[in-house]
Amino acid sequence: MRNALSLNQHLTSVYRIVLGLLISCHGASTLFGFFGGSLGTGKTVSPTQWPGGTAALIQLVCGLLVLVGLATRPAAxxxxxxxxxxxxxxxxxHALLPIQNGGEPAALFCWGFLMIAILGAGPWSADAALARLRGRSGATRPAVSEA
Structure with a gap:
């Protein structure tokens, strides 16, 4: 059981890293024109423009925090x-269901980051490294106790 728990924690870290990378690339695309720019137009959006620029800034900054696993839960x-x-x-x-309104990425990111907020950063994170330095193991402990 302990090996399965350890594997789950490591997979949580991998999932967090991938999701953080994907959302930070999305923010960088919108703010700096990388990867085709905002919505593939090649254009950029100012970080002060509401709501698109502000959302892109949140995606970039919080995405990088999630990627490295620092302040993971609040960022997620x-x-x-x-x-x-x-x-x-x-x-x-535009329509009720994500498949009809093009909202699949937003819905998937929403639920994915909620899962990271609940499960935590996992052992491969700055949060876990800081906890180890402080002599605690709370960052790598599972959110649900074993029964």
């Missing part, structure tokens, strides 16, 4: 909320 909560806002303010008005 903020990202989950931002993706929920994007879904309901941009996509949901």
């Amino acid at each position: 909560v903020l990202l989950s909320g931002a993706m929920a806002y994007a879904y309901f303010s941009v996509h949901q008005k």
Whole structure:
């Protein structure tokens, strides 16, 4: 059972790293024109422009925090909320279901970051390294106790 728990924790780290990389690339694309720019247009959006630029700034900064596993839970909560806002303010008005309104990425990111906020950063994270330096193991402990 301990090996399975350890594997789950390591896979949580891998999942967090991939999701953090994907969302930070999305933010960088919108803010700096990387990877085709905002919505593939090649254009950029100012970080002060509401809501797109602000969302892109949240995606970039919080995505990088999630990627390295620093302040992971608060960053993941903020990202989950931002993706929920994007879904309901941009996509949901076109149709109810994500497959109909193009909101699949927003919905998947929302639920993915909520899962990271609940499970934590995992053992391969700055949060876990800081906890080890402080002599605690809380960052790598599972959210649900074993029964």
